[in-house]
Amino acid sequence: MIDDSKxxxxxxxxxxxxxxxxxxxxxxxxxxxxxxxxxxxRINPATAAxxxxxxxxxxxxxxxxxxxxxxATGARAVLVGRRREDFYEQFVQPLAREARKxxxxxxxxxxxxxxxxxxxxxxxxxxxxxxxxxATLKEGAS
Amino acid sequence: xxxxIVQVDKLTRHYRxxxxxxxxxxxxxxxxxxxxxxxxxxxxxxxxxxxxxxxxASSGDVRVxxxxxxxxxxxxxxxxxxxxxxxxxxDFKPIHAFKAAALFFRNWDxxxxxxxxxxxxxxxxxxxxxxxxxxLSAVGVIIGLASRAELTFFDEPYLGLDAVARQLFYDxxxxxxxxFPRTIVLSSHLIDEVANMLEHVIIIDKGKIxxxxxxxxxxxxxxxxxxxxxxxxxxxxxxxxxHREGIGSLxxxxxxGALSPGERREAQELGLEVVPVSLQxxxxxxxxxxxxxxxxxxxxxxxxxxxxxxxxxxx
Numbered sequence: 001m002i003d004d005s006k007x008x009x010x011x012x013x014x015x016x017x018x019x020x021x022x023x024x025x026x027x028x029x030x031x032x033x034x035x036x037x038x039x040x041x042r043i044n045p046a047t048a049a050x051x052x053x054x055x056x057x058x059x060x061x062x063x064x065x066x067x068x069x070x071x072a073t074g075a076r077a078v079l080v081g082r083r084r085e086d087f088y089e090q091f092v093q094p095l096a097r098e099a100r101k102x103x104x105x106x107x108x109x110x111x112x113x114x115x116x117x118x119x120x121x122x123x124x125x126x127x128x129x130x131x132x133x134x135a136t137l138k139e140g141a142s
Numbered sequence: 143x144x145x146x147i148v149q150v151d152k153l154t155r156h157y158r159x160x161x162x163x164x165x166x167x168x169x170x171x172x173x174x175x176x177x178x179x180x181x182x183x184x185x186x187x188x189x190x191x192x193x194x195x196x197x198x199a200s201s202g203d204v205r206v207x208x209x210x211x212x213x214x215x216x217x218x219x220x221x222x223x224x225x226x227x228x229x230x231x232x233d234f235k236p237i238h239a240f241k242a243a244a245l246f247f248r249n250w251d252x253x254x255x256x257x258x259x260x261x262x263x264x265x266x267x268x269x270x271x272x273x274x275x276x277x278l279s280a281v282g283v284i285i286g287l288a289s290r291a292e293l294t295f296f297d298e299p300y301l302g303l304d305a306v307a308r309q310l311f312y313d314x315x316x317x318x319x320x321x322f323p324r325t326i327v328l329s330s331h332l333i334d335e336v337a338n339m340l341e342h343v344i345i346i347d348k349g350k351i352x353x354x355x356x357x358x359x360x361x362x363x364x365x366x367x368x369x370x371x372x373x374x375x376x377x378x379x380x381x382x383x384x385h386r387e388g389i390g391s392l393x394x395x396x397x398x399g400a401l402s403p404g405e406r407r408e409a410q411e412l413g414l415e416v417v418p419v420s421l422q423x424x425x426x427x428x429x430x431x432x433x434x435x436x437x438x439x440x441x442x443x444x445x446x447x448x449x450x451x452x453x454x455x456x457x
Contacts, residue, residue, distance in 0.1 A: 002338060003418055004337075004361060004362075004418035004419060004420045004421070005361075005362060005365075005418035006361060006362040006400075006418075007358040007359075007361045007362060008338060008358060008361065009358060035317075035320040035321075038316055038320055039313070039316060039317055039320070041338070042312065042313070042316065042338055042339065043338045043339065044175055044316075044338065044339050044340060044341045044357070045316070045319065045320045046174070046341050047338075047341065047357075047358060050358070089403070089407075090403075093407070094407070094410065097411060
């Protein structure tokens with residue numbers, strides 16, 4: 001949902017990015033038109049266009065003349081790469097901070113994470129990055 | 143350089159000893175949705191009346207489509223002005239009002255008017271005099287939308303319209319604007335309802351322009367910080383305080399500027415709550431501060447006398 005914390009065009013761009021990362025929008029899928037975004041979120045069409053154009057400039061979306069906007073091949077990998085860079089600061093540090101506050105030590109935190117990833121199912125377990133992430137967490141909490 | 147639709151230069155309007163407009167200068171660019179915001183009596187209606195040649199200027203220059211609007215049929219046929227209390231001839235029914243509008247507005251869309259009348263459940267063959275307040279507003283809203291005038295003013299068009307009908311108005315306005323871009327000036331007190339539709343915001347107060355800014359540039363330019371007094375004050379040091387509220391050891395400050403991700407984390411670590419400021423709250427702060435500021439700081443940057451302001455060179 002749109003809120004007042006930052007410009008709406010940034011929020012639109014982030015929503016599209018989220019959909020690409022989540023796989024809701026696959027590569028080479030057509031994204032909704034700016035007018036559809038505007039109508040759905042009840043925002044100014046020029047603002048919606050600004051959000052979409054930001055992703056075009058960024059190479060995440062591309063324009064097919066007379067047809068619409070599409071997700072570029074390789075867009076997901078680019079977005080996932082960027083988010084991993086931010087992952088430690090945005091998620092691990094706050095988690096470790098809260099854990100410290102509550103007296104949860106690194107081992108306990110890693111155990112919780114292992115439990116959570118196991119619960120998240122096969123997909124998570126197969127992710128080769130999970131072990132590395134758990135190690136990062138442990139480091140952050142101690 | 144985009145040719146402006148409207149150019150206003152040092153416009154002043156006196157009513158006896160009251161300055162309804164006091165040196166207003168602004169431009170409106172084509173195909174944007176403007177929000178004209180301000181308190182009752184701020185001068186919004188006076189400004190729109192002069193732009194649509196329904197009122198006189200005392201001094202200053204007004205150009206609409208590059209020409210003076212007064213008794214200028216060429217200009218006026220491209221403008222639609224829907225007033226809060228639009229008057230119609232006594233024996234008119236909505237169907238007559240629409241026929242008259244169809245003759246006057248060259249882009250008039252009769253099918254759209256009929257569809258809107260159905261959506262608003264407007265009794266077409268009842269005399270306008272006998273309509274409810276909301277139905278009367280619906281007549282104006284329908285004319286404003288179906289006229290598709292290049293420059294359309296809606297001055298508080300929703301009096302008596304319920305929430306469902308207002309949403310219908312906003313949705314149709316956005317949809318039709320997307321298909322047929324044009325310049326729309328929306329004067330509204332229900333700022334939260336219209337905020338996300340606006341591309342540009344003009345705040346007027348006591349006849350003066352207080353703020354003239356892209357809506358997107360306003361978003362995220364202020365935030366409210368709440369928590370224990372010492373921590374909030376410590377964190378806020380060096381920032382401009384727009385507003386201050388407190389109860390006991392708790393304090394809530396509305397601060398100008400944005401937080402970097404690092405600062406946001408720092409605030410979280412201190413256990414402070416960071417809340418975004420809506421456009422409506424922003425307008426309230428700006429107009430209240432301007433009202434309290436006896437020095438008459440026209441750009442509204444000066445904070446109210448009761449708020450302690452610290453202009454920080456660094457943060």
